Amino acid sequence: MQAARGTRCDAEQVLIVAGAQQGFELVCRLLLDPGDRAWMEEPGYPGARSALRAAGARIAPVPVDAEGLDVATGARRARDARLVYVTPSHQYPLGVPMSLARRLALLHWARVARAWVIEDDYDSEFRYGARPIPCLHGLDVDHRVIYVGSFSKTLFPALRLGFVIVPPDLQAGLVAARAAADQHPPTLDQAVLADFILEGHFARHLRRMRLVYAERLQALREAAERCCRDTLRLRPVRTGLHALADLDGVHAVRVVREAAARGVETAAAAAYCAARAPAVNALVLGFGAVRPEAARRAMERLASAIEAARRR
Numbered sequence: 106m107q108a109a110r111g112t113r114c115d116a117e118q119v120l121i122v123a124g125a126q127q128g129f130e131l132v133c134r135l136l137l138d139p140g141d142r143a144w145m146e147e148p149g150y151p152g153a154r155s156a157l158r159a160a161g162a163r164i165a166p167v168p169v170d171a172e173g174l175d176v177a178t179g180a181r182r183a184r185d186a187r188l189v190y191v192t193p194s195h196q197y198p199l200g201v202p203m204s205l206a207r208r209l210a211l212l213h214w215a216r217v218a219r220a221w222v223i224e225d226d227y228d229s230e231f232r233y234g235a236r237p238i239p240c241l242h243g244l245d246v247d248h249r250v251i252y253v254g255s256f257s258k259t260l261f262p263a264l265r266l267g268f269v270i271v272p273p274d275l276q277a278g279l280v281a282a283r284a285a286a287d288q289h290p291p292t293l294d295q296a297v298l299a300d301f302i303l304e305g306h307f308a309r310h311l312r313r314m315r316l317v318y319a320e321r322l323q324a325l326r327e328a329a330e331r332c333c334r335d336t337l338r339l340r341p342v343r344t345g346l347h348a349l350a351d352l353d354g355v356h357a358v359r360v361v362r363e364a365a366a367r368g369v370e371t372a373a374a375a376a377y378c379a380a381r382a383p384a385v386n387a388l389v390l391g392f393g394a395v396r397p398e399a400a401r402r403a404m405e406r407l408a409s410a411i412e413a414a415r416r417r
């Protein structure tokens with residue numbers, strides 16, 4: 106983790122969990138009392154929102170702009186928050202990396218407010234040309250950042266293995282919460298994964314998949330340009346396995362419905378928002394599992410879905 110992501114930790118700080126979701130759940134349960142305030146990115150990952158809700162948090166949605174989480178707005182809306190959930194490497198789902206200035210502002214605010222920060226680094230490994238961005242955890246000298254990683258995207262979600270890098274003050278509490286939840290994830294799976302990593306297969310897999318996904322992203326871009334030039338605008342994709350496509354003059358939720366009727370699965374960015382009237386009208390297009398030929402066919406169907414949604 107130090108070499109790959111610039112964290113500052115030792116092995117004793119790493120707690121293995123049954124996927125990032127269990128990490129969120131344990132951290133929220135440990136740190137929040139019902140009624141405590143927490144910042145949540147808006148739009149943001151619904152799994153994190155549900156962990157905050159389950160712990161009884163009062164959620165303050167904090168907008169995301171071109172530099173990532175808007176720390177100043179968060180501080181204005183909920184200065185007494187106890188916990189912040191953030192995806193600095195690749196904001197989920199908008200895809201922007203958090204600027205260095207914002208990272209420092211967030212850490213400064215957390216220090217003064219004595220708040221904790223969950224850094225969800227889910228979407229950091231598959232980069233396309235962009236230089237790796239060191240994680241927030243590596244900048245944190247106050248030990249307020251709780252880093253959560255997962256093998257769901259790098260390997261597969263059914264594995265249910267993730268990890269939390271736990272600040273020293275939380276170690277005893279989180280280990281106890283972990284033991285109370287399920288003792289530990291299956292050790293056989295962990296042993297197989299450990300060998301997979303130690304024998305170099307994991308690094309090779311990442312290198313190989315980076316090329317495969319870059320090719321799929323390129324196919325998606327070309328197909329969008331060919332079939333939907335006037336209706337869809339793909340935002341730059343620096344990392345991760347989905348693209349965000351802005352729509353003009355047609356409602357994303359309608360397009361999602363029409364696309365589903367044509368066998369194409371997409372999501373509206375609005376589905377990641379807590380607000381009733383979300384500010385973003387865009388589609389989330391996953392390309393990780395879509396081969397180049399399939400991307401071309403899907404984009405033709407999506408073009409017809411946009412047309413149909415427009416006519417309605």
Ligand SMILES: Cc1ncc(COP(=O)(O)O)c(C=O)c1O
Pocket residue numbers: 123124125126127150152192197225227228254255256257262266267
């Ligand atoms: C941003 C983000 N964080 C975390 C997760 C959850 O990971 P896990 O499968 O390890 O619970 C996901 C899954 O889609 C995700 O999109």
